[in-house]
Amino acid sequence: MRLPTLLSALLAGAATVALASDESTRTAAIYIQPLTDPSTPPSLLAELAIPDIDNDPSAPNSPEDDDAPIAAEVLSYSAPELPDEDDTTTTTNTNLVRIGIYSPAAGGGWISSTSVASTANFAKGYAPHFAVTVDGDGAYVGVACRGVAIDAGVTRDFGPQAVVLRTAPGSQPALGKPVVLSPEGRKVAEEGEKSFIQK
Template sequence: MLLSKLFLLPAAVASSVTVYMHSVPSTSSPPTAVVPSPIPLVQISYDVEQTSGTVVSYTPPQGSYAPDHLMRIGLHDIQEGIWKGILTSAASFADEYTKKFVVHLDEKGEPYHVGFSTSDRGAGEELNIEVVRKAAGPKPVLNKPVVLNADGRIDSKEPEKTFLQK
């Protein structure tokens, strides 16, 4: 009996997501991209029920980038050719910064967006992972009953007017 109840307990489902990096072509001459196609930047393992994840693998951008060179960071849907993420400069990957990846999950626990930010490094880790679930927004209160007085009218007293309003 106890053993059958243990099998019915909800198990934590571990998932993983790969965040890609793609270089944005420069507008200067010659307009060529340093990275010609999206490459895996970080692979993140996360539990749908937790607010943090772990880094499975991380490959920082390699090559000589100008600090103002732009890079796309996010999810890449190969079938549809859609990017879901942000745009940042190559200076964000300098060693003096702590990188923070934020994985946004939908109602099913699937990632739909990736955020990225940096802060001064200090004594902390090089990479931080945060997992954010989509929350339901506020809902309006509808169908409040209308209270009528004995005459069948809405019982409302007019607010008392000030001297200037009179």
């Protein structure tokens, strides 16, 4: 191994550790699993640095718009092995994969909901864009991925990218006054406002 390659690998590893140990970020490991054989364990696809999202809108680092995506940094990405497209002996779902946040510790299990994507999202000429959804407490809800075609004129930002989306509580309906019914089941007419003398 050449010295410049070794040095750049060490610096990249140190930067990753420093970023992951920062108090304002945490690391999300995104895994991929082919749907043809669900018994195969999921493999690591990418690691993302997820910034902490403050729930207080008056906080200085809090986004003004809850629906606005927040940029996340892709720490590492390894392209999955794609099946041969010319192979006609395989079943039709060979080009489908499951993507989500997985925990290999303690027997393994999906931490978030999973999404199904086509392997065409990871083909040559496409850059995967990840969208990680978190709830108001910062817990992972789900992960989605889509491939974006790389423009030949683009000289930067053509690699994998990621954003974080935060769920917000839905709007509550504006309820009016309850309907008052008489013993006969008819709507009781509303009384007009009493004058000062009637009160």
